[in-house]
Amino acid sequence: MSLYGVQKLIWQLNRDPRQRARFGTERDAVLDEYELSVEERAALSKPDIGLLYVMGVNGQLLMHYAALHNIEWLDYLQRMRDGLTAHGPVRAGVYAATGYEGIAAHDARLAAERQGGGRAAGL
Amino acid sequence: MPLVYSGVCSHGPGITGRADRADPVVREAFYAAFRDMGAEIRALRPDALIVLAAEHFANFFMNNMPSFAIGMADSYDGPIEDEAFLKIPKRRWKGDAALSRRLIERTMETVDVAYAEEWQFDHGIAVPLHFLRPDESCALIPANINCQGPPLAPLHRAWAFGEALRRAADALPQRIALVATGGISHWPATPDSGKIAEAWDREFMRRWAANDRAALLSYSDAEIYRDAGQGGFEIRTFIAAAAAAKGARGHVAFMAPIPIFAVTCTVASMPLG
Numbered sequence: 001m002s003l004y005g006v007q008k009l010i011w012q013l014n015r016d017p018r019q020r021a022r023f024g025t026e027r028d029a030v031l032d033e034y035e036l037s038v039e040e041r042a043a044l045s046k047p048d049i050g051l052l053y054v055m056g057v058n059g060q061l062l063m064h065y066a067a068l069h070n071i072e073w074l075d076y077l078q079r080m081r082d083g084l085t086a087h088g089p090v091r092a093g094v095y096a097a098t099g100y101e102g103i104a105a106h107d108a109r110l111a112a113e114r115q116g117g118g119r120a121a122g123l
Numbered sequence: 124m125p126l127v128y129s130g131v132c133s134h135g136p137g138i139t140g141r142a143d144r145a146d147p148v149v150r151e152a153f154y155a156a157f158r159d160m161g162a163e164i165r166a167l168r169p170d171a172l173i174v175l176a177a178e179h180f181a182n183f184f185m186n187n188m189p190s191f192a193i194g195m196a197d198s199y200d201g202p203i204e205d206e207a208f209l210k211i212p213k214r215r216w217k218g219d220a221a222l223s224r225r226l227i228e229r230t231m232e233t234v235d236v237a238y239a240e241e242w243q244f245d246h247g248i249a250v251p252l253h254f255l256r257p258d259e260s261c262a263l264i265p266a267n268i269n270c271q272g273p274p275l276a277p278l279h280r281a282w283a284f285g286e287a288l289r290r291a292a293d294a295l296p297q298r299i300a301l302v303a304t305g306g307i308s309h310w311p312a313t314p315d316s317g318k319i320a321e322a323w324d325r326e327f328m329r330r331w332a333a334n335d336r337a338a339l340l341s342y343s344d345a346e347i348y349r350d351a352g353q354g355g356f357e358i359r360t361f362i363a364a365a366a367a368a369k370g371a372r373g374h375v376a377f378m379a380p381i382p383i384f385a386v387t388c389t390v391a392s393m394p395l396g
């Protein structure tokens with residue numbers, strides 16, 4: 001269980017407004033309903049987005065868990081990077097980091113290519 | 124009557140949710156191509172539009188994950204995501220349970236599909252509909268290929284699903300259109316969100332536009348994961364749309380990387396004559 005339980009809790013929070021409301025008012029009672037390790041329970045409760053990412057929570061679930069806690073998109077991406085620094089590589093699943101220049105540098109490179117006439121917007 | 128339309132488009136949540144952060148020149152060209160696709164579909168006066176998406180745990184979870192699913196309800200709600208996240212207001216969409224049932228029954232003659240009498244649209248369907256804006260009289264039929272939680276149906280089964288949808292649509296008297304949505308290469312919801320393998324995408328869309336079955340099905344999931352990221356698994360929806368086009372060649376109306384949208388934004392179709 002464990003990682004499956006973490007993901008199931010997040011899935012149910014994403015789908016069910018009543019469960020979301022309960023999570024806000026009686027978080028420990030909601031967490032008691034899932035088979036979670038001490039580490040998982042703490043990461044969910046805080047929430048520690050970086051650790052949840054490293055544990056292997058599917059990104060399509062985790063990004064909504066971050067949004068639920070009003071974590072803005074670029075902050076969400078940074079928290080995952082911080083998680084890698086603090087806890088090491090992703091332990092499970094298919095959402096591992098593979099290395100990227102970053103959106104700002106990527107945008108700048110694409111803009112330079114467009115200015116140089118090397119690329120059209122569209123085919 | 125024969126399927127009236129088969130097309131593909133991107134669906135990333137950033138397309139609406141992070142619109143203000145994209146290069147406006149490229150963004151507006153993409154939006155215009157998206158809206159043109161909607162006009163093209165409306166001009167065909169479809170009775171129903173199948174939106175074949177790669178669902179993202181809005182309706183299905185790892186406790187019971189179908190490889191293929193089709194909605195069977197008279198209405199659908201969405202998007203499931205908060206308006207603050209997706210920048211699309213929640214609403215109810217018209218469905219047609221009876222038509223869905225007939226389509227599902229015919230599809231089941233060759234491919235096993237799950238049916239769902241409840242279906243909440245997520246960004247995979249809501250973002251395309253935001254631009255396509257089908258007529259209110261047009262029923263929506265959501266469909267899904269599991270591209271999220273491995274094990275995934277092999278690519279040749281996605282092709283078979285597309286063929287089955289085509290046979291089913293052709294056998295019904297209604298005018299039915301199909302739009303498949305997904306990303307090509309992308310690493311969404313990871314620290315690498317925005318990473319795009321542009322050359323890989325262009326080669327995939329070359330194969331798609333040629334409707335080259337052998338080339339489209341030649342990728343292994345290990346290769347897709349290595350070269351196109353976990354988001355690349357969503358090529359299954361594009362492959363199904365190619366199969367549904369039954370040999371027609373494709374026209375790529377728009378294709379350009381927009382990193383803040385996390386994908387090579389794409390709008391393409393296969394004229395069905």
